[in-house]
Amino acid sequence: MSIISDSLIIYKREMLIFKSKLRTNILRSLIFPLVLILMLGNLGANSDIITNIGVVNYASNPSAYNFVQSLQSNTDLNVEMLTNQQAALAALKAGQVTDVVVISPSFPSLESKNPGIYIYYANNFADLGNSVNIIESLAQQYESSIGKPIQYQSAVNSDQVVLDPAYAAGASYKTFLVGGVIVMVSVFGSMFGGGMSIITDRQLGNLKSFLITPINKMSIILGKVMSGTTQALIYGIIAILIGLLDGATIAMGILGAAIILVLIALTAVAFSAITIILASRIAKIEVYSIIANAITLPLWFISGAFFPTSSLPSWLYPLSVIDPLTYSASGIRYIMMYGYYPINSAILDFSILVAFSVVMLLLSFKLFSTTIGK
Amino acid sequence: MVKNALEIKNLVEKFGDFTAVKNISFNVKEGEIFGLLGPNGAGKSTTLNMILTLLTPTSGSIELYGIDIHKEVQRAKNMIGFMTQETVIEQDLTPRQNLEIFGELYHIANIKDKIAQSLKDAELTDFADYKAGALSGGMQRRLALVRSMIQDPKIIILDEPTTGLDVQNRTALWEKIRSLNKKGITVLLTTQYLEEADALCDRIAIIDKGEIKAIGTASELKASVSSGNIVEIVTQSDATSKVASVLKDFGLSPSIKIDVVTASIEKGEIAKFSDITKELIKKNIPILGISMHLPTLDDVFIKLTGTGLRDTAIGKPQVQIRSRK
Numbered sequence: 293m294s295i296i297s298d299s300l301i302i303y304k305r306e307m308l309i310f311k312s313k314l315r316t317n318i319l320r321s322l323i324f325p326l327v328l329i330l331m332l333g334n335l336g337a338n339s340d341i342i343t344n345i346g347v348v349n350y351a352s353n354p355s356a357y358n359f360v361q362s363l364q365s366n367t368d369l370n371v372e373m374l375t376n377q378q379a380a381l382a383a384l385k386a387g388q389v390t391d392v393v394v395i396s397p398s399f400p401s402l403e404s405k406n407p408g409i410y411i412y413y414a415n416n417f418a419d420l421g422n423s424v425n426i427i428e429s430l431a432q433q434y435e436s437s438i439g440k441p442i443q444y445q446s447a448v449n450s451d452q453v454v455l456d457p458a459y460a461a462g463a464s465y466k467t468f469l470v471g472g473v474i475v476m477v478s479v480f481g482s483m484f485g486g487g488m489s490i491i492t493d494r495q496l497g498n499l500k501s502f503l504i505t506p507i508n509k510m511s512i513i514l515g516k517v518m519s520g521t522t523q524a525l526i527y528g529i530i531a532i533l534i535g536l537l538d539g540a541t542i543a544m545g546i547l548g549a550a551i552i553l554v555l556i557a558l559t560a561v562a563f564s565a566i567t568i569i570l571a572s573r574i575a576k577i578e579v580y581s582i583i584a585n586a587i588t589l590p591l592w593f594i595s596g597a598f599f600p601t602s603s604l605p606s607w608l609y610p611l612s613v614i615d616p617l618t619y620s621a622s623g624i625r626y627i628m629m630y631g632y633y634p635i636n637s638a639i640l641d642f643s644i645l646v647a648f649s650v651v652m653l654l655l656s657f658k659l660f661s662t663t664i665g666k
Numbered sequence: 667m668v669k670n671a672l673e674i675k676n677l678v679e680k681f682g683d684f685t686a687v688k689n690i691s692f693n694v695k696e697g698e699i700f701g702l703l704g705p706n707g708a709g710k711s712t713t714l715n716m717i718l719t720l721l722t723p724t725s726g727s728i729e730l731y732g733i734d735i736h737k738e739v740q741r742a743k744n745m746i747g748f749m750t751q752e753t754v755i756e757q758d759l760t761p762r763q764n765l766e767i768f769g770e771l772y773h774i775a776n777i778k779d780k781i782a783q784s785l786k787d788a789e790l791t792d793f794a795d796y797k798a799g800a801l802s803g804g805m806q807r808r809l810a811l812v813r814s815m816i817q818d819p820k821i822i823i824l825d826e827p828t829t830g831l832d833v834q835n836r837t838a839l840w841e842k843i844r845s846l847n848k849k850g851i852t853v854l855l856t857t858q859y860l861e862e863a864d865a866l867c868d869r870i871a872i873i874d875k876g877e878i879k880a881i882g883t884a885s886e887l888k889a890s891v892s893s894g895n896i897v898e899i900v901t902q903s904d905a906t907s908k909v910a911s912v913l914k915d916f917g918l919s920p921s922i923k924i925d926v927v928t929a930s931i932e933k934g935e936i937a938k939f940s941d942i943t944k945e946l947i948k949k950n951i952p953i954l955g956i957s958m959h960l961p962t963l964d965d966v967f968i969k970l971t972g973t974g975l976r977d978t979a980i981g982k983p984q985v986q987i988r989s990r991k
Contacts, residue, residue: 500720
């Protein structure tokens with residue numbers, strides 16, 4: 293018999309156990325999204341977020357001066373005047389400001405080929421699009437007051453900067469948070485379905501019972517990973533539903549929801565494998581819980597699940613780049629907030645998640661077969 | 667001639683510098699119930715794990731019906747059933763689901779028929795769809811037994827199968843084991859209960875510190891540790907000293923345990939037994955029971971493995987006393 297068919301038997305066993313404790317499992321899956329989305333999500337929606345923006349004014353005319361004044365007087369923005377565009381973009385890259393507004397000498401411009409304002413954005417959901425909305429809104433007010441159109445567009449300068457001013461427009465903190473919660477419950481589902489079940493099976497002697505049957509050892513791992521992934525998907529769907537019921541949105545619609553499920557599945561495969569790696573080395577469930585949480589919680593925090601990665605200290609920011617959860621969160625955010633998933637970002641996110649999953653899966657095979665599965 | 671079901675030759679298992687199993691050899695004959703006895707840490711579990719292919723021997727060989735089990739692992743696994751001392755069944759699943767999962771893991775054809783038969787054998791047909799965790803200890807153990815037999819193995823390894831069971835359930839499980847054996851299944855049994863080994867096993871090996879200390883039938887082992895028989899007299903607790911005194915008069919060395927006085931009699935002096943009985947009656951000492959028998963397996967076990975406790979602890983003491991400077 294093949295590894296796949298044996299894996300499906302282990303998977304069936306895991307899901308029968310999951311089903312036998314369905315009430316407990318559903319309650320467990322509800323707690324985290326309910327607390328975070330309903331409580332923190334609504335708190336976040338009402339709180340004031342002050343965003344640092346950098347402004348470079350190359351236009352020496354009263355219109356530009358008045359526009360800068362209107363930016364400075366807005367209570368949600370903390371405006372830092374910078375001398376030139378190069379310094380402003382350096383500050384953007386360093387995470388010191390969330391957006392850069394460059395007012396060109398031609399401001400206010402009447403020609404689309406020669407815009408009056410350039411807006412640069414950090415591609416890390418730095419302020420959930422709030423500052424963009426504010427700048428646009430102020431520009432529109434200014435536009436109407438002078439009776440002339442102001443054209444503005446952003447420009448691509450580096451990987452960290454995106455050009456689309458519509459980015460995240462209209463999205464709420466709740467939607468932002470739901471994306472992060474989906475990522476986290478996926479990881480939790482993996483923890484319960486993957487490594488934790490290995491430890492309990494080992495403690496109860498079930499693992500030995502499996503190992504003396506003629507099935508391939510790898511099928512035990514695969515079955516557990518499939519179970520962890522299924523549980524993660526169930527938890528993820530529950531989190532999405534709670535978020536939607538509470539007012540979050542999936543800007544990309546049904547197709548977006550389907551892509552979110554694929555992202556959850558990829559994340560869950562990787563983290564089921566990670567927890568199996570831990571379980572191969574750890575015999576006590578208490579120790580496993582501590583170490584699994586010590587690994588997954590920081591990864592979750594630096595992934596931008598709770599708050600934008602630009603808010604991270606400069607020493608922590610590079611870690612978010614190598615954190616696989618950052619890419620799950622990124623994909624889910626694009627779909628939920630942005631309304632479309634740029635192909636470059638999708639390729640990056642999926643490539644990293646697939647590669648990470650494969651590496652973790654291979655490592656889990658190796659460690660399991662050389663330790664407890666020996 | 668009865669052929670060997672299991673042949674273990676010069677088996678050694680080392681864990682770093684520690685040798686858990688030291689060059690042991692024994693055979694289990696087809697159709698017999700073979701007991702492997704030994705104190706904690708004797709090497710029983712290591713030996714079983716090697717037979718179960720969970721451990722690879724450092725050296726030596728294990729052949730099951732002529733096949734080297736570490737060369738033909740998959741084939742060997744289909745021939746071995748295993749039931750461990752813990753009741754390893756899925757507590758959250760029903761007996762039917764328990765059997766179904768393991769039937770599928772062994773790739774059994776006609777699985778529904780097999781499950782129905784196994785449930786019947788375990789007398790669990792009426793409880794097939796209850797949660798296994800809700801069944802009594804004896805029922806769980808019977809389920810574990812039929813689950814370990816789901817693939818119709820040629821040999822079944824029972825690792826302390828009756829530990830923790832009450833007398834009724836233990837006796838019932840013994841009957842199950844005997845009936846399996848009557849069907850031609852070879853049984854390799856480990857147990858802490860020496861009377862269990864005495865009652866069930868055709869032959870017994872005693873293992874200690876990784877070495878086989880003795881091997882044979884229960885009677886052979888008993889005979890090997892004593893040149894005579896044991897006289898056992900049950901009396902009233904206040905009369906034990908009088909009984910002991912009579913035994914001393916006959917040149918024996920009695921020992922007293924509450925209301926039981928025992929002493930060894932050499933084979934050539936068995937006639938003394940009737941004289942002792944007459945003397946006790948003559949002196950009007952109350953006798954509740956009197957018998958003469960071979961030593962028990964307990965005597966054999968203690969003689970071969972010693973009386974020292976095998977106390978061990980893992981890790982460090984939880985409270986450490988700091989010396990005051």
